[in-house]
Amino acid sequence: MAESLLEELKRYVGFGPDDGTALRELRDRVAPDFPAIAVAFYDRILAHEGARRALVGGESQVGHLRTTLVRWMEEAMGGPWDESWWEAHCRIGRVHVRIDLPQHYMFGAMNVVREELSLRIDRLWPGDPARQERTRAALGKVLDLELAIMLHTYREDLVSRATRSERLATFGQLVGSIGHELRNPLGVIESSLFLLRGRTGDDDRVKKHLDRIGEQVRLSNQIITGLLDMVRDRPLPRETVEVTALLGRAGDAVARPPGVSLAVDAPGGLAVRGDAVQLGQALVNLLTNAVQAVGAGGAIRLAARADGSEVALDVEDDGPGVDEAVRGRMFEPLITTKEHGNGLGLALVKRVAERHGGSVAHEPRPGGGTRFTLRLPAA
Secondary structure (H helix, E strand, O other), X not given: OOOOHHHHHHHHHOOOHHHHHHHHHHHHHHHHHHHHHHHHHHHHHHOOHHXXXXXXXXXXXXXXXXXXXXXXXXXXXXXXXXXXXXXXXXXXXXXXXXXXXXXXXXXXXXHHHHHHHHHHHHHHOOOOHXXXXXXXXXXXXXXXXXXXXXXXXXXXXXXXXXXXXXXXXXXXXXXXXXXXXXXXXXXXXXXXXXXXXXXXXXXXXXXXXXXXXXXXXXXXXXXXXXXXXXXXXXXXXXXXXXXXXXXXXXXXXXXXXXXXXXEEEXXXXXXEEEOHHHHHHHHHHHHHHHHHHHOOOEEEEEEXXXXXXXXXXXXXXXXXXXXXXXXXXXXXXXXXXXXXXXXXXXXXXXXHHHHOOOEEEEEEOOOOOXXXXXXXXXX
């Protein structure tokens, strides 16, 4: 069986059971100092203007990240250094990727952790140089693993962005030319349809088919508009958007069958900055998917909550969930499992989120169903 990346890295740095024992002993002795080390860590980052700009949430975001760093140190020195540990620390690394913190600042600040813990090793065992060296070596190995995780998460992001940019560039050229060519015949069809409606008389069957033609023309124009919105990079308005009102408008805009319930849970006082129209459309897309997922009956929940320097908007449904075969590609353009879907809804949500400096993620809902979480920087 092939080695995992974590196993390969542990073998490379020579991390073994004795190192784990030494780290747990160190953690038990220095855990009370972790909050002070976290303060020193982020003070070092905030001392650099470029790094400080990435922490757009100010002290509220720094406070949240300090708490995360304390938990990170507990896990770094407590283990169990298995695949679940690796994935959990990759998620922490992705936080710094998401806020666009340059990685060279992270490398410099990581040395603060190394220095602070090395000082405490010297103080704990002043008369036992062998134990000091053993513990310091174990610390160096686990911090090397952590640096490898950071490089891995930044590489993930770099590859993802490059692939997405290349795809959008090609996609944009194709959409721009095809969209222009399709608008002309659709315009002719609409004009002819207008003339025909005035000459059908009272024939209900003809009216029915004309209505069907009109609906398909409208749908075709909607698809073209959605594709063009995907690739346009228009200036983004930066206005304060009150979250409760945003959720209310989105809920009112989506039609629901009589048996579908919608619960809205949003505390007052939450706000984000950006384009209210685009953010509303992103929520409408998520809600529309939820309504279609639950069918004729079911429950949908639309909620907002503060999460550090961000506002998290959750759209949940108790439908059948997302097919596992498409989970990894659901945010790509033209990927859909719906019979009449165009595969643009979630791709547009992702585009809107990223333009606002946020993100969107999917996870199965406990008890069955789906939860989409749209995260945006708080105003």
